[in-house]
Amino acid sequence: MAAILEAAAQILEAGGLAAFTTNAVAERAGVSIGTLYQYFADKNAVLCALAEREMNAVFLRVAEALRGDVGLAADGRVRAMIRAIVGAFRGRQRARKAVLQAILSQGQGGEMMAPIAAFITRAGESVGRAPAPVFAALSPEQIFVVSRALMGAIRSAVLEEQAFFKSRSFEDELVRLVLAYLGAVTDGP
Amino acid sequence: MAAILEAAAQILEAGGLAAFTTNAVAERAGVSIGTLYQYFADKNAVLCALAEREMNAVFLRVAEALRGDVGLAADGRVRAMIRAIVGAFRGRQRARKAVLQAILSQGQGGEMMAPIAAFITRAGESVGRAPAPVFAALSPEQIFVVSRALMGAIRSAVLEEQAFFKSRSFEDELVRLVLAYLGAVTDGP
Amino acid sequence: MAAILEAAAQILEAGGLAAFTTNAVAERAGVSIGTLYQYFADKNAVLCALAEREMNAVFLRVAEALRGDVGLAADGRVRAMIRAIVGAFRGRQRARKAVLQAILSQGQGGEMMAPIAAFITRAGESVGRAPAPVFAALSPEQIFVVSRALMGAIRSAVLEEQAFFKSRSFEDELVRLVLAYLGAVTDGP
Amino acid sequence: MAAILEAAAQILEAGGLAAFTTNAVAERAGVSIGTLYQYFADKNAVLCALAEREMNAVFLRVAEALRGDVGLAADGRVRAMIRAIVGAFRGRQRARKAVLQAILSQGQGGEMMAPIAAFITRAGESVGRAPAPVFAALSPEQIFVVSRALMGAIRSAVLEEQAFFKSRSFEDELVRLVLAYLGAVTDGP
């Protein structure tokens, strides 16, 4: 199963969604097509499982990055999170791109985005407490806007294969975007 | 040609990307498949032409909305632009969704996004002049971030078919996002 | 279309139902698989069309055989009909066998049998009139029993590839079966 | 082995021939696919064994029904036999239908029919003896015709799922068919 997902990622990375056929994946994984179907209901199930795997990798990175941040100031926590997310897209950008596209194609983008939105919310809240409340609690629309805006910018950079993707200045702007928005929400319109 | 594009939009709207076959488009357009290929090099060309048509519609709306805004304050201009963009997605959301997906699938999202980025830049600049400079000039990364973040939030709302898509509160948050970012850029880090 | 049906009959004749694949039929017909699917919705549609063609052939034979029989005695008409039916199975018995099986597999056997039942009924009625009523009118169960019994015996002879299938003595027994039954119905239990 | 056959019958009953896969049968039987192949050479062997089991059930019923019939008149014995056969199809009609189809698909219908033909022959003979000879001895063609005609009518009623299948009037007609034929054979053409 892990081998199949790994093969799927490699196929996606090498040839994009067009090359992603069940036969190709099975062959790359070194198993028969029958075996692939023993583990995955259909082609789409492979894609979804891969998406989950990729997303989990992102979460792990972010969680790990935030672990030692207790006591860090608001902007420090936000920066750590963004750096972790951007960093999670290191390598295999085409595969991730394809996974993103595929998942978004099925209207399941919302579900996959939920944990990230939750992260941002929690980050805002925890930061907002000590020593003094910095940010207000976010409404559903606000959570939506800030999480999708952040991910949208990152996503575009991946999909458009922007050279500055992992530059410091890009990271700076993302941090600025999130902090500015959170600050604006707190200060009122 | 216009009939073919219109048919393509209808097919996309009715059945999504899965139903978008050259034969289906030709039949819906009332022309033969051969004729379709007389005007479009291949299936993808139809999609790109459609994307261009759709994007142009957005531009026209935005341009029209901003025409009478001379003298309006910064936040008024930004709100007008956002309202125009969101409004441009009225109706045929599935078709636009499919077009968005298709275009983004090909890494041509950047090209299509360029005019919007330009718009935001110009909006920021023009707003920044009179009566007194309000916003600083934007660097390429900054233009990228603010335009993709804005479009990313809108895009997600369309793709995820969010109920609040055309609500006032959603618009408010988008305006807040852009203004907060532009303000932060001006004020320094 | 005719070529495809003819190919289907040949494939069926040569290799039975197991060899009846859409690819094989298309190849034998000298057309591409795509062309086959332009004329038939799916594999099953080919089979049904073939069944209809085969059944029509039987009807034509029977109708033609009965055309000149006005004035013939009851047993003469019944014999003519049976001879026509049996004769219709001449050649391509495997194809007909496969068609029979396939059709019966789908519970559509009843529909295909209806015309034959009607034939027997009409034969019985017309015979029952002149010069004097010979046979009583048949109830639905009776029509069912006599038509299915007759066809069942013929069918078995085809499927089991009985040597006596087209012998005179076999025909004699079929005639005897039908006449005896019709007579018994008329005379009472 | 019995468990496997029972599972096969259930699968057939529930989903017809299409659902009848070796894996499905093994799973339903609660054994591994490997075990199934330990007892049956291949998929077809399962079907044949099931057919034999089903046919045996019919024979047992018929034999039992005829056990106490010594001294019964000819029509009494024939009716008892027919009632037993029809009754044997009670329940699991889909399974029996599938078995019938499958068996007949392989041209092995003849073998399975032989015992029934023998039964009819013996019934005719035994009936023909006491107290006075009633029916003449049957030729091979005659045995064939009467047994296949009878089974053909029953078979059709099962396959077409006729509502009157187990009605008294249907039974009456079957009895009439057999007796009329046997009588006609005896009386001469």
Place this chain on the structure above:
DNA sequence: AATGAATGAGCCTTCATTCAT
């Protein structure tokens, strides 16, 4: 310019069967 029948590569998927454990 327009037509549309024909093409065929190739996709997804099933399932009977094997064999090392």
Place this chain on the structure above:
DNA sequence: AATGAATGAAGGCTCATTCAT
């Protein structure tokens, strides 16, 4: 004897594209 993961040939079917008319 039993297991069940693995196999892979083969099938039905789609659809972008061509080309003779």
